[in-house]
Amino acid sequence: MQRYSGFGLVKHALRHHEDWQRQWRNPTPKPRYDVIIVGGGGHGLATAYYLAKEHGITNVAVVEKGWLGGGNTARNTTIVRSNYLWDESAALYEHAMKHWEGLSQELNYNVMFSQRGVLNLGHTLQDMRDIQRRVNANRLNGIDGEVLDAEGVQSLVPIMDCSKRARYPVMGASWQPRAGVARHDAVAWGYARAADALGVDLLQNTEVTGFKIRDGQIQGVHTNRGDIEAKTVGCVTAGNSSVLARMAGFNLPLESHPLQALVSEPLKPVLDTVVMSNHVHGYISQSDKGDLVIGAGIDGYNGYGQRGSYPTVEHTLQAIVEMFPIFSRVRMNRQWGGIVDTCPDACPILSKTKVKGLYFNCGWGTGGFKATPGSGHVFAASLAKGEMHPIAAPFSIDRFHSGALIDEHGAAGVAH
Amino acid sequence: MFHIYCPYCEELREEEEFHPKGEAHIARPEEPEACSDEEWGDYLFFRDNPRGIHHEMWLHAVGCRKFFNITRNTVSYEILETYKMGEQPTVGAEHLAREEKTASVQAAEGGQQTVGASDAALASVKGAQA
Numbered sequence: 029m030q031r032y033s034g035f036g037l038v039k040h041a042l043r044h045h046e047d048w049q050r051q052w053r054n055p056t057p058k059p060r061y062d063v064i065i066v067g068g069g070g071h072g073l074a075t076a077y078y079l080a081k082e083h084g085i086t087n088v089a090v091v092e093k094g095w096l097g098g099g100n101t102a103r104n105t106t107i108v109r110s111n112y113l114w115d116e117s118a119a120l121y122e123h124a125m126k127h128w129e130g131l132s133q134e135l136n137y138n139v140m141f142s143q144r145g146v147l148n149l150g151h152t153l154q155d156m157r158d159i160q161r162r163v164n165a166n167r168l169n170g171i172d173g174e175v176l177d178a179e180g181v182q183s184l185v186p187i188m189d190c191s192k193r194a195r196y197p198v199m200g201a202s203w204q205p206r207a208g209v210a211r212h213d214a215v216a217w218g219y220a221r222a223a224d225a226l227g228v229d230l231l232q233n234t235e236v237t238g239f240k241i242r243d244g245q246i247q248g249v250h251t252n253r254g255d256i257e258a259k260t261v262g263c264v265t266a267g268n269s270s271v272l273a274r275m276a277g278f279n280l281p282l283e284s285h286p287l288q289a290l291v292s293e294p295l296k297p298v299l300d301t302v303v304m305s306n307h308v309h310g311y312i313s314q315s316d317k318g319d320l321v322i323g324a325g326i327d328g329y330n331g332y333g334q335r336g337s338y339p340t341v342e343h344t345l346q347a348i349v350e351m352f353p354i355f356s357r358v359r360m361n362r363q364w365g366g367i368v369d370t371c372p373d374a375c376p377i378l379s380k381t382k383v384k385g386l387y388f389n390c391g392w393g394t395g396g397f398k399a400t401p402g403s404g405h406v407f408a409a410s411l412a413k414g415e416m417h418p419i420a421a422p423f424s425i426d427r428f429h430s431g432a433l434i435d436e437h438g439a440a441g442v443a444h
Numbered sequence: 445m446f447h448i449y450c451p452y453c454e455e456l457r458e459e460e461e462f463h464p465k466g467e468a469h470i471a472r473p474e475e476p477e478a479c480s481d482e483e484w485g486d487y488l489f490f491r492d493n494p495r496g497i498h499h500e501m502w503l504h505a506v507g508c509r510k511f512f513n514i515t516r517n518t519v520s521y522e523i524l525e526t527y528k529m530g531e532q533p534t535v536g537a538e539h540l541a542r543e544e545k546t547a548s549v550q551a552a553e554g555g556q557q558t559v560g561a562s563d564a565a566l567a568s569v570k571g572a573q574a
Contacts, residue, residue: 211448227543268495270491270492270493270494270495271494271495274494279490279491279492279493280490280491280493281485281489281490282489282493282494283466283467283491283493283517284495301560311509327464328464329464329500329516330464330467330493330498330500330518331518331519331521332495332518332519333518333519333521335458337445337446338445339445339459339460372488372489407534428485428488428490429481429482429484429485429486430481431481431485
């Protein structure tokens, strides 16, 4: 692998950038692998990378029906935080946060992780009580957090309307300074390049059409490029997880919904942190390029079409303009949707299944991007050892039968 | 924006008058106390979530405030029919339970929905069932 550095950049500039190495190979599928990862998004590529890096399992294929990082990895609003209420989810997201903090160095790829802080606003007395509870829980779990009042919020974000005139006045917020944003595409590309360098085969335009299962043990997958064998298969397919599960003969407690986001025309720097409001439902940050990145809510109905509805986006923009009157005449550039696999308890599923050797990593719903490194790390450990990693274990699919749900709805300041 | 035919109001109305309420035709177990954890969990949480034809409940929230059912394609978002509670759809979605009876799990060639989205079904939006 050609290492990237400032010196290298100068060297290539002198040669008119003509001899950059391709970031990854485009191999033909081998008939057999030790592990197959279905889904070449951030989580799948991270899983493949950690399998090779930490567990020495390099005979791995990532099978992707489209192109790498073309699904929700390319469609999210890039927010990274770990201020979740319950111990189980706090452990998982904080595990990811610790990886984020050294990720660019580890991958030798600038993922542009910017710890500019995240505000979760409170607009009612109950919001503020929930925020205090959550920040206290975070601190007990070693996660940074502060409770701010309206004045504190105003001093961090001078352009926000924190006055009493607002329809839903801001009463305060939780503030996680270590949270921030990262360049979503670079995360997928960085993991892909590093995994490829360790020998992982990244098979794009390869769609899984079925599973080979014998005596309750996974034997491999059928694809549009022929059959590929493996005794361990990990499905990391987000919105399409239910479709994959049906191929293997079972249902998941998931429903796939469109979730949309939009960006504005580029502006001069005006917002240097991330603002999320659960109550009025909108969240916003400004990218390094200058465009405002705005996230809307999910559409209530099931859908696999990667687009959102107008009533939802209209509702979100009302909230944004209410909070930031200064943005009322900003023009929007692009709007798109991704398909999120929502779980009844708003927590992911990292689990074995009733088919031996077949694992699922799904159900991340509206907030999977922030967990990419942690999810890949614990899922790789689970695939390598055949036992779920201790951090992943509470997220078993069995919880929907045992009742041990991890109810993060609203509790996490998650905008649902 | 959906235009949804409410089978009770017998009119096409805009999407914002309605709320989606999840998968249709899920019967509550007659004796919840007699259910195993597996059965009760399946009833509460596990869903078909098909990529293709789907039956779902909607509520005409700011209209007649009645629940009714929609058969809809979850990829094209085309509404194939709407029908009252207690009625059966004319366009079928493939359910996992039904598939298991016909195809062995080993030979599962994929969960592609191949149910014909027929013109006749479209016509029923105009209220054939209602």
